[in-house]
Amino acid sequence: xxxxxxxxxxxxxxxxxxxxxxxxxxxxxxxxxxxxxxxxxxxxxxxxxxxxxxxxxxxxxxxxxxxxxxxxxxxxxxxxxxxxxxxxxxxxxxxxxxxxxxxxxxxxxxxxxxxxxxxxxxxxxxxxxxxxxxxxxxxxxxxxxxxxxxxxxxxxxxxxxxxxxxxxxxxxxxxxxxxxxxxxxxxxxxxxxxxxxxxxxxxxxxxxxxxxxxxxxxxxxxxxxxxxxxxxxxxxxxxxxxxxxxxxxxxxxxxxxxxxxxxxxxxxxxxxxxxxxxxxxxxxxxxxxxxxxxxxxxxxxxxxxxxxxxxxxxxxxxxxxxxxxxxxxxxxxxxxxxxxxxxxxxxxxxxxxxxxxxxxxxxxxxxxxxxxxxxxxxxxxxxxxxxxxxxxxxxxxxxxxxxxxxxxxxxxxxxxxxxxxxxxxxxxxxxxxxxxxxxxxxxxxxx
Amino acid sequence: xxxxxxxxxxxxxxxxxxxxxxxxxxxxxxxxxxxxxxxxxxxxxxxxxxxxxxxxxxxxxxxxxxxxxxxxxxxxxxxxxxxxxxxxxxxxxxxxxxxxxxxxxxxxxxxxxxxxxxxxxxxxxxxxxxxxxxxxxxxxxxxxxxxxxxxxxxxxxxxxxxxxxxxxxxxxxxxxxx
Numbered sequence: 274x275x276x277x278x279x280x281x282x283x284x285x286x287x288x289x290x291x292x293x294x295x296x297x298x299x300x301x302x303x304x305x306x307x308x309x310x311x312x313x314x315x316x317x318x319x320x321x322x323x324x325x326x327x328x329x330x331x332x333x334x335x336x337x338x339x340x341x342x343x344x345x346x347x348x349x350x351x352x353x354x355x356x357x358x359x360x361x362x363x364x365x366x367x368x369x370x371x372x373x374x375x376x377x378x379x380x381x382x383x384x385x386x387x388x389x390x391x392x393x394x395x396x397x398x399x400x401x402x403x404x405x406x407x408x409x410x411x412x413x414x415x416x417x418x419x420x421x422x423x424x425x426x427x428x429x430x431x432x433x434x435x436x437x438x439x440x441x442x443x444x445x446x447x448x449x450x451x452x453x454x455x456x457x458x459x460x461x462x463x464x465x466x467x468x469x470x471x472x473x474x475x476x477x478x479x480x481x482x483x484x485x486x487x488x489x490x491x492x493x494x495x496x497x498x499x500x501x502x503x504x505x506x507x508x509x510x511x512x513x514x515x516x517x518x519x520x521x522x523x524x525x526x527x528x529x530x531x532x533x534x535x536x537x538x539x540x541x542x543x544x545x546x547x548x549x550x551x552x553x554x555x556x557x558x559x560x561x562x563x564x565x566x567x568x569x570x571x572x573x574x575x576x577x578x579x580x581x582x583x584x585x586x587x588x589x590x591x592x593x594x595x596x597x598x599x600x601x602x603x604x605x606x607x608x609x610x611x612x613x614x615x616x617x618x619x620x621x622x623x624x625x626x627x628x629x630x631x632x633x634x635x636x637x638x639x640x641x642x643x644x645x646x647x648x649x650x651x652x653x654x655x656x657x658x659x660x661x662x663x664x665x666x667x668x669x670x671x672x673x674x675x676x677x678x679x680x681x682x683x684x685x686x687x688x689x690x691x692x693x694x695x696x697x698x699x700x701x702x703x704x705x706x707x708x709x710x711x712x713x714x715x716x717x718x719x720x
Numbered sequence: 721x722x723x724x725x726x727x728x729x730x731x732x733x734x735x736x737x738x739x740x741x742x743x744x745x746x747x748x749x750x751x752x753x754x755x756x757x758x759x760x761x762x763x764x765x766x767x768x769x770x771x772x773x774x775x776x777x778x779x780x781x782x783x784x785x786x787x788x789x790x791x792x793x794x795x796x797x798x799x800x801x802x803x804x805x806x807x808x809x810x811x812x813x814x815x816x817x818x819x820x821x822x823x824x825x826x827x828x829x830x831x832x833x834x835x836x837x838x839x840x841x842x843x844x845x846x847x848x849x850x851x852x853x854x855x856x857x858x859x860x861x862x863x864x865x866x867x868x869x870x871x872x873x874x875x876x877x878x879x880x881x882x883x884x885x886x887x888x889x890x891x892x893x894x895x896x897x898x
Contacts, residue, residue, distance in 0.1 A: 280759060280863035406794060414803040417795045418810060418817040426824040434831040441835050449759070449861040468845035471852070472860045474743075474756040476842045478766035482776040483838035487831055490780075494827045501820055704760040712740045712764055 275550040280710075283551075283703050287446075287696045288453045290546050296693070299545075304689045310682015317675040318393060326396050328672045335655045335667035340394035342647040343677050345502055346530065347387035347684075348428065349523075349643065352495055353531020354380025355435060358442070359491035362484075368559065370702040371551040375542070375691070376535050377439040382687040383534070384432045386680040391424070393676070420504040427501040434494055438487050441480075444470050445701040499527040506650065512589040513654035516581065522574030529567040529613075530643035532560050533636035540633045542692065551698050554627055561626040564639065568617045571646075575614070593654065601666065602653050609649055612642030727850035727898035728870040729881050730857070731890035736762045739865035742888040743768035746867060749884060753873035757851070757866040759859075779837035780830050787829025791822040854894050868896060 278286075321328060331338040354376040361369040392398045404425045406415055415422050447467035454460040470476070503523035506514035536557065543552040582594030597606045616638050619625040626632065652667045691697065704710055733739045736758060743756050747770050754769045799805075800812040810817070839845070851857050851868060860866055867890075869881050885893050 284759075284862050406798060412803075414798040416805065416807060417799055417821055418807045418814055423820040423824075426821045430824040430828040433828060437831060437835045441838075445760070445861070452858045452861045464847070468839070469847045469849060470844065470861075471849055471857075472757045472759055473842075474758065474762070474765040474769055475771050476844075477758070477761040478771060478774055479776050479838045479841055481761050482774055483780075483834040486777065486780050486834045490827050490831045490834070494824075494831075497820070497823060497827075504820075701760045710736055710760055710762070712737050712762060 275553060278550065278707065280704050280707065283707075284449050284453065284700050286548075286550070287698050287700050287703070288450055291450065291693060291696060292454055292459065294546075300689070300693070304686070307682050307685040307689055310679055311686045312679075312682075313675050314389075314679025314683055317672050317679055318389075320672065321393055321676075322398070326394065328670060330667055330669040330673055332665065332667075334658045334663050334665050335652055337651050337655065338667055339669050339673040339677055340390040341505075342644065342651055343680065344387050344390035344394075345523075345647045346644050347383045347390070347680065348431075348502060349499060349527030349530045350534045350640075351380040351383035351387065351431075351435070351531065352499060352524070352527035353535050354378070354383075355431075355438075355491050355495040356528050356531065357535070358438060359488040359495065362488040363492060367706055368556060370706055371548075371553075371698055372535065372539060372556055373702070374439075374442065374695075374699045375538065375697045377435065377442070378688065378691045378695070378697070379531075379534060379538060380435050381432070381439060382684045382691075383531075384428065384435065385687070386684050388428060388432065389680060389683075390676075391428075420501065420508045423501045424505060427498045431494060431498045434487070434491055438491055441484060441487065442699055442702070443695065444468065444480075445472065446696045446699060448472065449700050450696060496524055499523045511654050512587070512593045513578070513650065516578065518574055518577050522571065522577075525567045525570035525574070526643060526646060529564060529571055530640055532564045532567070533639035533643070536560050536564075536632050536636040537640065538688065540629050540636075542697070544629075546692070546697075548698065551703060557629065557632055558623075558626045561620045561632055561635075564636070565617060565620040568613065568620075568639070572614045575610070589659065592657065596657055597649065597653055600653065600657070602649065602656075605645055606649050606653070609642055609645040612638045613646060616642075725898055726871045726878065727896040728868045728872075728876075729878075729885060730851065730854055730866055730868045730894045730896050731885045731888065732856060732859075732892050732894075733865040733867065733888075733890050736765075736865060738889075739867060740765055740768050742867050742890070745888060746869065746884075750875050751869050751873050751881075751884075753870040753876075755868050755870070757857070757860045757864075757868070759861050759863060775841060776834065776838050779841070780834045783833025783837070784826050784830030788822055788826035790829075791825025792818055795821055850896050850898050853897050856892065856894065871898075 329338060329340070331340075354373075357369050357376040358373040358380075362373070392401050395401055403413070404415055404422060415425075444467060447463050448470040451460055451463040451467050454463055500520040500523065503519035507516060507519040509515060539552055539557065539560075543549055579594055582590045585591075597603065617635055619631070619635060624631075625635070656667055657664050731742070733742055739756055739758060740762060743754070743765060746754055747768060752770055756765050756769055758765065795818040796813060799814070799818075804812045807814075851860075851866075856864065857866065858864075867885075867888075869876060869885070875881075882893060
């Protein structure tokens with residue numbers, strides 16, 4: 274955080290974005306665009322429910338098309354939020370205090386977008402509750418040996434814990450908003466959300482314990498979620514999926530794309546809302562470094578995949594690698610290598626890490642690259658089946674694209690509303706960063 | 721003392737440092753029904769007012785154990801007792817497949833216990849509280865540091881407690897109506 278702030282100015286600056294700042298024309302226009310994107314999603318889903326998944330490009334042999342690609346992509350993006358809020362909290366990286374709130378919001382919205390896909394991919398989403406174990410008159414229970422059921426538990430737990438973690442962090446800030454709000458209605462709403470928080474020392478003590486424990490619980494949780502997602506693939510016998518490197522490589526990829534999304538959002542938001550004092554160049558640079566590190570882990574994953582294609586001596590595994598490089602989707606595989614491995618190497622140079630323009634562009638490229646990675650994993654592995662007679666191609670339809678871009682609209686609609694409704698930087702956590710917040714050792718000695 | 725119309729006496733301090741020092745001195749002076757309020761967590765403040773029994777970790781542990789056990793037993797009951805199905809020739813009690821759901825249920829129950837346990841132990845939600853009657857208390861979520869001595873404290877006496885608090889050099893002293 275930049276110097277010159279006091280307890281009051283932090284609260285004022287952050288809460289004024291919500292309470293005082295007039296709604297600008299740019300915000301309204303942006304909201305309308307994003308909201309129409311979200312409506313496109315609803316339209317595509319409405320037609321899907323009417324006609325069935327036949328309107329999509331999926332067919333045999335490629336039965337997992339855009340729906341699963343987008344599911345994995347969105348849930349991966351969510352991972353950075355939990356990494357920032359939980360893992361960096363445990364590691365006492367206090368710089369995270371400025372970006373954790375909106376990164377957590379990003380997690381929630383991304384997981385919500387992710388959740389749409391497996392649900393509609395079932396074909397009959399109104400029966401999705403069959404996936405949950407509950408006593409029923411059909412005398413039927415789910416199969417707990419299936420990775421798809423593990424996914425149901427992992428993703429729903431992840432969403433629930435992310436939500437309560439986010440809400441817990443918001444409680445003291447709701448109290449600040451309640452006390453700063455002038456309109457009785459605003460005060461009432463924030464008052465209800467604050468639940469009567471009054472900053473008692475006993476409350477803070479329990480609050481901090483609960484928050485730390487949540488961070489400790491969310492840390493293995495976030496690592497488990499993408500591990501479980503990778504099990505959807507790794508437990509099968511499809512070449513290109515059946516590998517033990519998938520869990521760590523998926524988790525690294527998830528954090529990679531998540532930090533790219535954090536940068537994509539943080540760079541414009543801090544400029545528009547004048548938050549440069551709180552979200553400093555150091556935050557952006559650190560995020561760039563995390564991207565570089567996780568990007569290298571992902572590159573290692575690609576390397577091992579290629580190595581195993583040769584070393585296993587298995588003709589189907591070798592065929593997969595050959596097909597990635599020379600098959601009908603070779604252009605996309607090379608684009609993936611360029612955008613996920615080659616271009617992010619620019620981040621070694623401080624000049625690129627400290628330029629908001631370049632960071633933003635590289636993040637965008639990484640987001641596209643990580644989407645391509647899931648496309649390659651799913652489509653290239655499936656389209657060449659074991660028998661030549663069942664080879665095929667995958668072509669997404671306009672409904673696939675509408676659903677995909679529609680979820681981007683839904684995600685940004687939620688972000689758009691979030692920045693105007695909730696304090697997007699944690700006020701109480703920022704305050705603890707000020708030197709005045711720390712009681713010096715001398716006090717203890719004087720006693 | 722419970723029939724008293726006064727909830728307690730509130731003193732406001734200028735900084736976190738002064739609040740902790742004042743809390744120590746108040747506690748040392750024999751006042752034990754005391755609370756301190758601040759806009760952010762202050763290290764050592766809870767200890768200063770004599771708060772040591774934090775039961776949140778215990779609640780979380782119990783929640784986690786319940787979650788893990790119920791997750792595993794549910795799967796065992798479903799896969800081995802009530803709905804046994806042959807999946808790829810695996811035994812009905814194929815415990816390695818049950819680890820993930822057990823783990824997720826442990827985290828889910830422990831996490832929810834952390835949040836709801838913390839709220840319940842704190843007595844929240846509590847929309848009305850006497851301290852909110854003091855107009856200056858608005859600053860407790862901003863930049864105010866407050867100490868309250870409850871009138872239920874056996875040592876509490878309107879005049880003498882006020883004298884004592886004055887000795888701590890607060891910015892202001894105010895009576896909290898109950």
